[in-house]
Amino acid sequence: MxxxxxxxxxxxxxxxxxxxxxxxxxxxxxxxxxxxxxWGGVVWKTLGxxxxxxxxxxxxxxxxxxxxxxxxGLNNIELITDRPLDVNLREIKAVxxxxxxxxxxxxxxxxxxxxxxxxxxxxxxxTGADGIELNFGCPHGMSERGMGAAVGQVPEYIEMVARWxxxxxxxxxxxxxTPNITDIRYPARAxxxxxxxxxxxxxxxxxxxAVDLDSFSPEPSIDGKGSHGGYCGxxxxxxxxxxxxxxxxxxxxxxxxxxxxxGITTWRDAAEFIALxxxxxxxxxxxxxxxFKVVQEMAAGLSEWMDExxxxxxxxxxxxxxxxxxxxxxxxxxxxxxxxxxxxxxxKCGRCYAACEDTSHQAIAMSxxxxxxxxxxxxxxxxLCVNVCPVDGCITMEQMxxxxxxxxxxxxVSDDYANWTTHPxxxxxxxxxx
Amino acid sequence: xxxxxxxxxxxxxxxxxxxxxxxxxxxxxxxDAHEAVVAADRCYFCHDAPCVTxxxxxxxxxxFIRQIQTxxxxxxxxxxxxxxxLGGMCARVCPTxxxxxxxxxxxxxxxxxxLIGRLQRFATDTVMDSGAHPYSRAxxxxxRVAVVGAGPAGLACAHRLAMxxxxxxxxxxxxxxxxxNEYGIAAYKAPDGFAQAxxxxxxxIGGITMRTNVRLGRELALSELQDDYDAVFLxxxxxxxxxxxxxxxxxDNVHDAVDFIxxxxxxxxxxxxxxxxxxxxxxxxxxxxxAAVQSxxxxxxxxxxxxxxxxxxxxxxxxxQLHAASKGxxxxxxxxxxxxxxxxxxxxxxxxxxxxxxxGLVLTDNTFHLKAxxxxxxxxxxxxxxxxxxxxxxxxxxxxGAGRTSLPGVWAGGDCAAGGDDLTVTAVAEGRDxxxxxxxxxxxxxxxxxx
Ligand SMILES: Cc1cc2nc3c(=O)[nH]c(=O)nc-3n(C[C@H](O)[C@H](O)[C@H](O)COP(=O)(O)OP(=O)(O)OC[C@H]3O[C@@H](n4cnc5c(N)ncnc54)[C@H](O)[C@@H]3O)c2cc1C
Ligand SMILES: Cc1cc2nc3c(=O)[nH]c(=O)nc-3n(C[C@H](O)[C@H](O)[C@H](O)COP(=O)(O)O)c2cc1C
Ligand code: SF4
Numbered sequence: 001m002x003x004x005x006x007x008x009x010x011x012x013x014x015x016x017x018x019x020x021x022x023x024x025x026x027x028x029x030x031x032x033x034x035x036x037x038x039w040g041g042v043v044w045k046t047l048g049x050x051x052x053x054x055x056x057x058x059x060x061x062x063x064x065x066x067x068x069x070x071x072x073g074l075n076n077i078e079l080i081t082d083r084p085l086d087v088n089l090r091e092i093k094a095v096x097x098x099x100x101x102x103x104x105x106x107x108x109x110x111x112x113x114x115x116x117x118x119x120x121x122x123x124x125x126x127t128g129a130d131g132i133e134l135n136f137g138c139p140h141g142m143s144e145r146g147m148g149a150a151v152g153q154v155p156e157y158i159e160m161v162a163r164w165x166x167x168x169x170x171x172x173x174x175x176x177x178t179p180n181i182t183d184i185r186y187p188a189r190a191x192x193x194x195x196x197x198x199x200x201x202x203x204x205x206x207x208x209x210a211v212d213l214d215s216f217s218p219e220p221s222i223d224g225k226g227s228h229g230g231y232c233g234x235x236x237x238x239x240x241x242x243x244x245x246x247x248x249x250x251x252x253x254x255x256x257x258x259x260x261x262x263g264i265t266t267w268r269d270a271a272e273f274i275a276l277x278x279x280x281x282x283x284x285x286x287x288x289x290x291x292f293k294v295v296q297e298m299a300a301g302l303s304e305w306m307d308e309x310x311x312x313x314x315x316x317x318x319x320x321x322x323x324x325x326x327x328x329x330x331x332x333x334x335x336x337x338x339x340x341x342x343x344x345x346x347x348k349c350g351r352c353y354a355a356c357e358d359t360s361h362q363a364i365a366m367s368x369x370x371x372x373x374x375x376x377x378x379x380x381x382x383x384l385c386v387n388v389c390p391v392d393g394c395i396t397m398e399q400m401x402x403x404x405x406x407x408x409x410x411x412x413v414s415d416d417y418a419n420w421t422t423h424p425x426x427x428x429x430x431x432x433x434x
Numbered sequence: 435x436x437x438x439x440x441x442x443x444x445x446x447x448x449x450x451x452x453x454x455x456x457x458x459x460x461x462x463x464x465x466d467a468h469e470a471v472v473a474a475d476r477c478y479f480c481h482d483a484p485c486v487t488x489x490x491x492x493x494x495x496x497x498f499i500r501q502i503q504t505x506x507x508x509x510x511x512x513x514x515x516x517x518x519x520l521g522g523m524c525a526r527v528c529p530t531x532x533x534x535x536x537x538x539x540x541x542x543x544x545x546x547x548x549l550i551g552r553l554q555r556f557a558t559d560t561v562m563d564s565g566a567h568p569y570s571r572a573x574x575x576x577x578r579v580a581v582v583g584a585g586p587a588g589l590a591c592a593h594r595l596a597m598x599x600x601x602x603x604x605x606x607x608x609x610x611x612x613x614x615n616e617y618g619i620a621a622y623k624a625p626d627g628f629a630q631a632x633x634x635x636x637x638x639i640g641g642i643t644m645r646t647n648v649r650l651g652r653e654l655a656l657s658e659l660q661d662d663y664d665a666v667f668l669x670x671x672x673x674x675x676x677x678x679x680x681x682x683x684x685x686d687n688v689h690d691a692v693d694f695i696x697x698x699x700x701x702x703x704x705x706x707x708x709x710x711x712x713x714x715x716x717x718x719x720x721x722x723x724x725a726a727v728q729s730x731x732x733x734x735x736x737x738x739x740x741x742x743x744x745x746x747x748x749x750x751x752x753x754x755q756l757h758a759a760s761k762g763x764x765x766x767x768x769x770x771x772x773x774x775x776x777x778x779x780x781x782x783x784x785x786x787x788x789x790x791x792x793x794g795l796v797l798t799d800n801t802f803h804l805k806a807x808x809x810x811x812x813x814x815x816x817x818x819x820x821x822x823x824x825x826x827x828x829x830x831x832x833x834x835g836a837g838r839t840s841l842p843g844v845w846a847g848g849d850c851a852a853g854g855d856d857l858t859v860t861a862v863a864e865g866r867d868x869x870x871x872x873x874x875x876x877x878x879x880x881x882x883x884x885x
Contacts, residue, residue: 179536347539350481370484390478391543 002306004299005311006040008279009197009257011130011174013040013103016302016314017295020261021046021107021133021176024292028091032098037292038299041103043282044351046080046135047088049120050108053079053141059276060219061227062209073235073288074210077220077227079141080109085123093127104128105174109135109147114164115270121169131171134161134196136187137178137203139230145341149203152178155190162194167363174259177201177243179236184243188253199247200282203239204230209337233285237263241276245325248277265294267301274314275321329420336400336413337381339363339374345394346372352385352395360384377407439711439735444808445685446708448733454704461622462552470556473549474503480539485550488537490855490863491518499553511561512568514554519593519866520586522562522632523615525555526551526623529720531753533859562631567638574641577824577876578606580663582650585613586858587848588668589636590865591872595667596641599874603641603663607649613671613848614860617696620694620724621704622731628763656821660843665872668831668839669865672815672856678716682774683811688760691715691725691812698728710808713737714783716771717812719749725810726763737763738804742770742788742795770797782806817850827852837868838845845872 004015018041019025019034026045035040055078064073065190083087096104106129110116124132135142136152143150151157158175165173175191179202206228210219218226218343240262247253258362259281260273270281286294311317341352341364348370356364362384365376374385386395402415422429437445449457450526465473477499485495493514499508507561514859530536538547538811566698571852577600586608594600610616615629629762635721637644648654659666675684687710701707711733713724713797718741726739745767748755755765768788774781782805816829825832825840830852837845847864854860 068472112441174753347543348480348484349478349539350483353477354481370482 002090002303002311002388004040004303006257006280006301006314008103009104009131009174010173013107014099014101014281015040015295015299016274016280017298018042018103018280018282019287020284021076021105021135022284022288024284024287027088027369028095031095033096034287034292034295035099035102038078038295039102039292040280041105041130042091043105043107043133044088044129046107046109047085047120047124047325048080048108048142048147050085051232052082052084053138055079055082055224055243055432058222059331060229061140062207062211062219064209064235071285072233073231074288075207075220075231077140077203077229080107082134089127091371092129094245096128097261098128103130105131105133107133107135109142111172112146112151112161117161121165121171125169125171129171131174131197133167133174133176133200134165135176135203136161137176138200139179139180140228141333145363148179149178152176152187153181153202155186158190159188159194162191162196166195172257174196174198176203178203178263179239179243179262180206184246184428185250185253188247188250188256192253192256198257198259198279200261201243201247202236202262204232205236205390207231207240230263233289234263234265237265237269241272244273244276244278245322248319248322249325252313264298267298267305270298271302271305271317272321274318276325277322279314279318303390331419333420333423334414334416334418336406337397338376338379338400339381339383339385339395340398341372341374341385341395342393343371345391346374346393347394349390351388351390355388357386372394379408437733439470442711442807443706444710446606447705448709449705451705453733454731455640456852457619458460458625458704459623461620464559465549465552465556470502470553471625474499474552474853476635477503478539478549479874480720481497485534485548489517489521490857490859491521491524491532491536491866492863493517493521493534493554496689498557499548499550500551502557505802506533507557507560510553510557514558515561515568517858517866518548518862519590520858520862521554522558522630522635523553523586523619523624523629523685524862526628527615527619528859529751532751541699543640567635569593569597569639571597571639571641571832572679574601575599575666575876575880577601577880578603578662579665579667579872580659581667582606582659583613583669583670583671583848583850584608584633584644584646585669585671585848586863587613587671587859587865587868588613588667589633589852590845590862591667591669591845591869592640592865593636595872596870596871600641600664600873600876602642603645605645605648605650605654607647607652607673609646611644611646613669613861617699618692618721618724619699619858620695620700620728639735650821651819656823656841656844660841664876666844667865667872668844668850668859669848670817670821671849672829673818674813676776676814676816678771678811678813680771680773682776682780683857683880684776685745685776685780685809686778687780688774688809688811690817691717691721691810693726694725694810695721698732704732707732709734710806711735711809712805713808713810714804714806715739715810715812716783717741717810717814718743718767719812719814720748720754721809721815723754723758725812727758727761729808729810730761734808736805738766740766740771740783740785740804742768744768756791760834769802770795772797772801775803780806780809783809816848816863836871837864838871859860 006016021043025042060078062075091417139149142148166395209220239411259280260278265286479496496512498510534550535547541547592604612629713729713734730737769785772784785805787800831846833851837847845868847859847868
C-alpha cells in the first residue's frame, strides 16, 4: 500500500488532503467531523480582528450546473469568519490537542499594518497550530477594505506582509494567492522574496454566475441587488492547474512549496495538482457539495493509482509533469496525429460529425446508415470530435509513424523535432537565419 | 359485489370498486417538472437524429427535448405540434420501443433510451393544459374540403387544411369524433376523457364544421361529395373485422374484440362490463393484446392469447407483450383455432399447433383445448365496404404520393389506405401530408385559373 503521508514545510499529515479555509473549517464541530471522516488537515476559516465581520442575511451562493444538475461551479459572497476571535482560537486549540497527527493551519486576514499582525500572531501560536496561511485572495467584501485580494494584487504588499509575519512568528507561513491578476508569477515571486515558506493557490475567481431574468438582479440576489462573488469548484480547476504550473516552472519560484487548490473533486484531480508540483492539496467545494466523506474516495483512489504505478510515496510522482509544461513555440510541429473512430463502441449519435462538419475541418464522413469515419486527408487532429463524443474512448488520436505520408499535407512524417522557432513561416526564424 | 374472479360465466363486477379505478388509471402517468428535466438531460442532441427518422411524423425530437431542458416546455410542445397535431395522443399510445426510443442512441449505448414518449407528453400537456391553441388560420382560400372519418388521419388532415385557410366539413359515422382514439385505444393509455379533450383543443383552430352520425355509403355518397366539394379526404379506418372461419364461431359469448373494446371505452363505470372467468383471445396484434389485458383488468381469472405464428411476427410490440404478461395474460404462439366448442354458448376452443410449410402455415396433428366462457376474435380489420369506384389494393384503398387515390380530387390516408403501419402516428402523418398535397393542388389550380 502506497504511503499517502506528507511532510509539507515540516507539517506532517496522514494524507495530502486538507480542507481549504472556508465554511467546512469554520468551527470545531465541523473540523472534528472532518478529521473523523479522514481529512489529513485543515486550514481554519480565515480569522480577522474583532469586532468580527458580518455576513449578508440572504443567499451567499450562486451556481452553474451541468447535466443532471451536477454542480460545476459555485460562487460565494461570504466573508471571513463571522465569529469572535477568541471563540475560534479556543476551538482551534481544543481540536489540535485532540488530533495531534493532523495538520492545523490557521488562515489570517488583518489590516496591512505591522502592529495588527504582531498582535494576532502570538494568539495563534498559543493554540498549538502548525502554521499560518495569509489570505491575500478573497475577491469580495474584504478587498474593498484594503485586505484580501486588494493585497494579493499588489506584489509589494505581499512581500511586506509576508516579511512581517516571518519576523514575528516561528510558524511556517503560507501565502494564499488570488487568481484575479494577469500574471501569477509576480505575486508568487513577491511571496518568496518576503520569506514565505510556501504559496497556496488559487483562491476564488471574481464572478457573476447568473442574472435573474425577472428581477434583472445578478445572482445571488440580496434584495434585488447582487455583487460579484468568488468562483470555485470543478469549473476553476483548469485555471488553477495553469497557475500552479506557471509557478512550478518559473526560474525564480521553482522549488517553492505549493499547496494546490481549485476545483479538486476526485483523487485524479489531486494527483494532477501533485504532478504539477504541489506538495499537498486543499479542497472546499467538493466537500461542500458531497460532504466530508468524499475524502475517502480521494484517498482510496490515489492510493490505488500509486500502487498500480509503483509509486511508494507522494514524493515519487510530485512534480513529474512540470518538465513537460512548455511554451507553445517549443511544441513539436512534426508530431502528426489523426482521429480514429472505433466502430465497435460508436453509438452513432453523430455529434463528432456535426462538430467537425459545421465548425471545424469537414473531416468526418457520414454514410447513409450512419457509419462515421475520419477522412485522414482533411483531419488536422484538433481533438474536437474526441471532446464532444459522449462515449469515453470511442474516438482516439493516433500518432502517425515517421516515414508515413500525411494524406492532408502530402508530406512525409519526420521523427525529427522541429518547432515554431525554426519554422520557415516564422518571420522571427527567417530573420535569425539571415 | 357478489361476483369474484372465480364466478363462472360472463358477469360484471368481479372486482372491488377501487381495483377498477386503479386498473384503468393512467398507465404511466405524467412526468413532473423535475423528472422531465432529468430525463431531458440525457438527450445527446444527435446530428440528423435517428429518433427523428424513426418517427413517422418526423418530430424534431432533439430540439423539443432541448427546449424542455432549457425550461421552455411550451416551445417544446409547439415544436411537436408543428409536425404532429395529435402529439398528445401519440405521446400516450405510440409503441415508442419500435419507433423513436428504439432508435435512440442511448438504447444502443446503455439499453436505456431517453424517455421520448413521456417527455413528449410533458411538453404537449403543458401546452394543452394552458387551454390556448397555438395556431391560427391563414386567410380564407374559399375552397371547401370534405373530410370523411374523424380518426387521427381525418383530424390531422382537417386541422392542417383549416390552418391553410380552407373550409372543412368533417364527417363521421359515429356519435363522437376521434375514431379509435375514442373507441379503440386501451382505456389506461388515454384516461380522463383525453381523446375528446384533444379533439376540442384541436377544433379551436376554427374553420372546421363537424357532422357526426353520417356514414359514407348511407347518408353520404362519394360522387356527391366530389361534386359538392373542391376535394375529398377519406380517413375511414378499417370498420370491418375479419371472420375466424372456424366451426362454432356463432356461439354466444364469442365477440369481435374491437366491439368489446369500444364498449369498454365508452363505459363510464367499468364494473358494469361483464367479462368471462376464462377468456380466450385469438390474434396477435395490438387489438388482441388490449382485449386480453383489459379482460384481465376487469377481473377475468384466466386470460389466454393465442397467435398462430411465432412471437417475432406478432403485431404487438415486445413492450406490449411484456406488459400483457406482467398483467397475467398467458401468451401462446404457433397455434390456430380449429373449432369453437360449446352448445349454443361457448365452453372452449380447440387449437392445433402450426408449422411453417413450403406453401405457408400448416396445421399439425398436435392439438390442445382451452376452457373458455368468453372468446374474443382479433384477427385483423378491413375496409367495411369500398366507397364506390375506388381502386383497391387488397382490402385497402390504393394510394400514390401523398394519399392520392385512383379518383381525381379524392385523397385517402390512415388505416384505410394501403401501405404504412396501422398506427395512430402513421395515420396522423398521412392525414397531414394529404392535407398539404390537397392544399398545393387547390392553390395550383387557383393560380392556373387566375392566369
Ligand atoms: C384496439 C386497438 C388498439 C390500438 N392501439 C394502438 C396503440 O396503442 N397505438 C397505436 O399507435 N395504434 C393503435 N391502434 C391502431 C390505431 O388506433 C389506428 O391505426 C388509427 O386509429 C388509425 O386512424 P384512422 O384515422 O385511419 O382510422 P380510425 O381511427 O379507425 O378512424 C376512422 C373513423 O372513420 C369513421 N368511419 C368509418 N367508416 C365510415 C364511413 N363509412 N362513413 C363515415 N365515417 C366512417 C369511424 O367512425 C372512425 O371515426 C389500435 C387499434 C385498435 C383497434
Ligand atoms: C463559501 C466560501 C467561503 C470561502 N471563504 C474563504 C476564506 O475565508 N478564506 C480563504 O482563504 N478562502 C476562502 N474560500 C476559498 C476556498 O478556500 C478555496 O480557495 C476555493 O473555494 C477554491 O477551492 P475549491 O474549488 O475546492 O472550492 C471560500 C470559498 C467558499 C466557497
Ligand atoms: S480531430 Fe478535428 S479535424 Fe480531425 S476529425 Fe476530429 S474534429 Fe475533425
